[in-house]
Amino acid sequence: xxxxxxxxxxxxxxxxxxxxxxxxxxxxxxxxxxxxxxxxxxxxxxxxxxxxxxxxxxxxxxxxxxxxxxxxxxxxxxxxxxxxxxxxxxxxxxxxxxxxxxxxxxxxxxxxxxxxxxxxxxxxxxxxxxxxxxxxxxxxxxxxxxxxxxxxxxxxxxxxxxxxxxxxxxxxxxxxxxxxxxxxxxxxxxxxxxxxxxxxxxxxxxxxxxxxxxxxxxxxxxxxxxxxxxxxxxxxxxxxxxxxxxxxxxxxxxxxxxxxxxxxxxxxxxxxxxxxxxxxxxxxxxxxxxxxxxxxxxxxxxxxxxxxxxxxxxxxxxxxxxxxxxxxxxxxxxxxxxxxxxxxxxxxxxxxxxxxxxxxxxxxxxxxxxxxxxxxxxxxxxxxxxxxxxxxxxxxxxxxxxxxxxxxxxxxxxxxxxx
Amino acid sequence: xxxxxxxxxxxxxxxxxxxxxxxxxxxxxxxxxxxxxxxxxxxxxxxxxxxxxxxxxxxxxxxxxxxxxxxxxxxxxxxxxxxxxxxxxxxxxxxxxxxxxxxxxxxxxxxxxxxxxxxxxxxxxxxxxxxxxxxxxxxxxxxxxxxxxxxxxxxxxxxxxxxxxxxxxxxxxxxxxxxxxxxxxxxxxxxxxxxxxxxxxxxxxxxxxxxxxxxxxxxxxxxxxxxxxxxxxxxxxxxxxxxxxxxxxxxxxxxxxxxxxxxxxxxxxxxxxxxxxxxxxxxxxxxxxxxxxxxxxxxxxxxxxxxxxxxxxxxxxxxxxxxxxxxxxxxxxxxxxxxxxxxxxxxxxxxxxxxxxxxxxxxxxxxxxxxxxxxxxxxxxxxxxxxxxxxxxxxxxxxxxxxxxxxxxxxxxxxxxxx
Numbered sequence: 001x002x003x004x005x006x007x008x009x010x011x012x013x014x015x016x017x018x019x020x021x022x023x024x025x026x027x028x029x030x031x032x033x034x035x036x037x038x039x040x041x042x043x044x045x046x047x048x049x050x051x052x053x054x055x056x057x058x059x060x061x062x063x064x065x066x067x068x069x070x071x072x073x074x075x076x077x078x079x080x081x082x083x084x085x086x087x088x089x090x091x092x093x094x095x096x097x098x099x100x101x102x103x104x105x106x107x108x109x110x111x112x113x114x115x116x117x118x119x120x121x122x123x124x125x126x127x128x129x130x131x132x133x134x135x136x137x138x139x140x141x142x143x144x145x146x147x148x149x150x151x152x153x154x155x156x157x158x159x160x161x162x163x164x165x166x167x168x169x170x171x172x173x174x175x176x177x178x179x180x181x182x183x184x185x186x187x188x189x190x191x192x193x194x195x196x197x198x199x200x201x202x203x204x205x206x207x208x209x210x211x212x213x214x215x216x217x218x219x220x221x222x223x224x225x226x227x228x229x230x231x232x233x234x235x236x237x238x239x240x241x242x243x244x245x246x247x248x249x250x251x252x253x254x255x256x257x258x259x260x261x262x263x264x265x266x267x268x269x270x271x272x273x274x275x276x277x278x279x280x281x282x283x284x285x286x287x288x289x290x291x292x293x294x295x296x297x298x299x300x301x302x303x304x305x306x307x308x309x310x311x312x313x314x315x316x317x318x319x320x321x322x323x324x325x326x327x328x329x330x331x332x333x334x335x336x337x338x339x340x341x342x343x344x345x346x347x348x349x350x351x352x353x354x355x356x357x358x359x360x361x362x363x364x365x366x367x368x369x370x371x372x373x374x375x376x377x378x379x380x381x382x383x384x385x386x387x388x389x390x391x392x393x394x395x396x397x398x399x400x401x402x403x404x405x406x407x408x409x410x411x412x413x414x415x416x417x418x419x
Numbered sequence: 420x421x422x423x424x425x426x427x428x429x430x431x432x433x434x435x436x437x438x439x440x441x442x443x444x445x446x447x448x449x450x451x452x453x454x455x456x457x458x459x460x461x462x463x464x465x466x467x468x469x470x471x472x473x474x475x476x477x478x479x480x481x482x483x484x485x486x487x488x489x490x491x492x493x494x495x496x497x498x499x500x501x502x503x504x505x506x507x508x509x510x511x512x513x514x515x516x517x518x519x520x521x522x523x524x525x526x527x528x529x530x531x532x533x534x535x536x537x538x539x540x541x542x543x544x545x546x547x548x549x550x551x552x553x554x555x556x557x558x559x560x561x562x563x564x565x566x567x568x569x570x571x572x573x574x575x576x577x578x579x580x581x582x583x584x585x586x587x588x589x590x591x592x593x594x595x596x597x598x599x600x601x602x603x604x605x606x607x608x609x610x611x612x613x614x615x616x617x618x619x620x621x622x623x624x625x626x627x628x629x630x631x632x633x634x635x636x637x638x639x640x641x642x643x644x645x646x647x648x649x650x651x652x653x654x655x656x657x658x659x660x661x662x663x664x665x666x667x668x669x670x671x672x673x674x675x676x677x678x679x680x681x682x683x684x685x686x687x688x689x690x691x692x693x694x695x696x697x698x699x700x701x702x703x704x705x706x707x708x709x710x711x712x713x714x715x716x717x718x719x720x721x722x723x724x725x726x727x728x729x730x731x732x733x734x735x736x737x738x739x740x741x742x743x744x745x746x747x748x749x750x751x752x753x754x755x756x757x758x759x760x761x762x763x764x765x766x767x768x769x770x771x772x773x774x775x776x777x778x779x780x781x782x783x784x785x786x787x788x789x790x791x792x793x794x795x796x797x798x799x800x801x802x803x804x805x806x807x808x809x810x811x812x813x814x815x816x817x818x819x820x821x822x823x824x825x826x827x828x829x830x831x832x833x834x835x836x837x838x
Contacts, residue, residue, distance in 0.1 A: 034808050092810035257790030304723030307746040325738050327726040371676030391511035
């Protein structure tokens with residue numbers, strides 16, 4: 001770790017105030033309410049976080065008729081018709097997880113781990129998450145060595161997602177794109193899985209710069225940030241924590257379940273200006289992130305692959321359905337409307353640079369004359385006239401032009417192509 | 420060669436009449452006028468083929484003012500403003516190639532080779548070529564063992580084109596697509612080059628069936644049909660000649676020049692309902708065929724490949740520019756509007772078939788419960804309630820559903836995931 005950076009962090013930590021009532025309520029609610037629980041979101045919207053937490057933790061207090069009424073109306077406005085019975089059941093469900101001491105402990109623990117909790121009332125809260133409307137999270141747990149002041153703006157973030165069981169092709173494209181974006185000061189957002197997620201982070205971390213204005217990469221996790229899942233990515237997660245940040249909706253100690261993985265995907269899509277699927281099978285969790293990006297009106301791109309590769313069928317399907325085809329980091333920046341005046345041109349494709357060919361500039365007649373010129377033997381003007389189908393004047397003037405361009409040579413009145 | 424087929428061909432040949440004045444004129448004009456020469460096309464349109472040929476071969480006859488006037492007006496209507504001087508020069512140019520004996524000989528020679536000349540006034544003429552307007556050919560030389568009665572309709576033909584220096588990926592996709600189309604009675608049209616052209620033909624020939632209603636494949640050549648270019652494809656060309664047909668605008672003895680290759684591409688695009696580029700570098704002749712297909716309003720598809728492969732950059736560019744993404748022969752048939760009620764579905768993709776998963780049918784609550792069930796140890800209903808965040812009633816009813824579906828098992832009041 002950079003020594004001056006860790007000093008900064010120490011100052012930041014020691015200057016940190018005791019958790020506010022809002023933070024405690026948010027921590028408690030994130031323990032009791034599953035990510036994406038719209039009924040819980042309705043309660044928070046109607047009561048505010050502090051009152052919502054107080055209501056749930058007063059386990060004997062029945063839910064009032066007026067609260068039920070307000071929640072019902074809000075849920076209906078969101079298109080979620082829920083009977084009163086479901087709302088009562090939801091309260092019982094949340095109450096099974098009540099544990100105020102554990103909530104306070106989770107806040108202290110997160111601070112010890114070099115992290116904290118961010119709530120929507122704080123200036124650093126990523127405002128773009130409100131596009132999720134009734135699916136927006138009400139807090140984010142974070143863990144990182146840099147103070148969260150370095151959080152980038154939405155239009156400087158892109159999600160790179162894909163399969164865990166990626167091919168070497170997918171992995172190498174992920175590294176390439178992650179690195180290309182970070183070099184252009186675009187923050188990469190992904191999950192914490194093996195394969196594409198890991199390689200996208202690794203690519204972004206190659207552009208690591210302690211003086212950088214923002215994080216090179218952000219990992220959005222499905223479970224608590226106290227332990228890493230999968231454990232095999234521990235070194236990578238430590239590196240992301242040092243140079244970037246880890247975030248999660250769920251408090252420390254939470255297991256990453258299938259449900260939480262699916263809900264996590266909506267955060268990845270909502271945080272960023274665009275989502276790019278690098279490699280995905282016909283059925284892949286990455287496609288759920290793509291779906292969220294579409295619903296949110298974010299950019300959606302996909303990297304093509306061989307039609308013979310099962311590992312690319314999800315991406316090819318997205319492309320058939322209208323996702324933008326992504327070849328390199330520049331294509332992604334165009335998708336994000338972050339072009340810096342960049343317009344794709346033949347010569348910008350470094351791996352396929354080709355010199356303009358002399359022949360490209362020839363007129364039709366001169367091209368026919370070039371075709372008629374022998375490579376080895378020598379040809380007379382009369383013969384060239386017949387082979388090229390040009391009159392004598394056309395042959396003579398054409399030969400003069402080709403000679404000036406170094407494409408034709410003459411000897412004793414006969415002609416051939418220049419070597 | 421199929422014996423009954425060669426008998427048919429013998430009958431066809433012996434029944435063939437002497438060449439008509441139109442055939443002789445067309446043969447002569449195809450010798451003198453380069454493919455795609457709009458001035459030549461204007462002369463043919465204004466005078467008719469027989470008179471146009473007679474005018475050019477009367478080498479001393481000057482071009483009349485009224486003929487010049489008519490040609491000028493026609494060229495102007497086509498958007499080609501050409502000065503009178505250019506028209507006079509064109510006449511001189513054509514006349515350099517006059518040789519009536521060679522013209523008659525080329526017709527006899529082609530007949531000996533098992534072929535002939537087709538002109539637009541014949542019922543078998545492929546009418547779709549008239550979409551080329553002032554670039555339409557005025558004759559087609561052909562060579563094949565089946566009588567040209569088997570010429571398919573335009574909407575049953577598709578062009579498969581691509582690079583000569585194809586990768587093993589491109590080659591294998593070309594074989595796959597060629598074979599898939601021929602099996603669906605769609606005729607493949609391509610050039611005669613190594614790489615994608617050859618592999619597309621080879622794929623189509625695997626579906627060879629002497630009783631088939633149409634040719635499996637058609638090769639459109641840039642030079643005369645008396646010799647094959649490249650010579651390394653001689654065996655393939657012989658096989659196409661036996662089962663399909665070879666065609667060219669140019670008479671026997673004509674060398675395949677760069678110009679003629681470029682012009683040949685417009686025929687490939689115009690003959691078919693759609694053009695599919697299978698593998699092409701950033702600069703590839705196949706892209707000129709794609710361009711013609713677009714100009715003609717034909718379907719245009721491209722097969723994606725790895726973004727890291729230089730051999731796929733031309734295809735990826737076409738896809739960026741809106742070409743339809745092609746994964747298999749079914750995608751091509753959809754592009755041709757030849758779907759036979761086919762609609763792509765997950766399960767139609769044989770190489771990525773996946774069984775529906777039991778989990779897919781679960782409600783959100785049951786999914787959370789599944790996530791909470793241990794794989795090894797056993798969990799009580801109370802514990803499941805806390806871990807899953809569900810009330811006791813929800814856990815009990817959920818466990819009952821999971822048990823019925825064989826997803827959960829119970830022992831002494833505790834539960835785990837079914838193995």
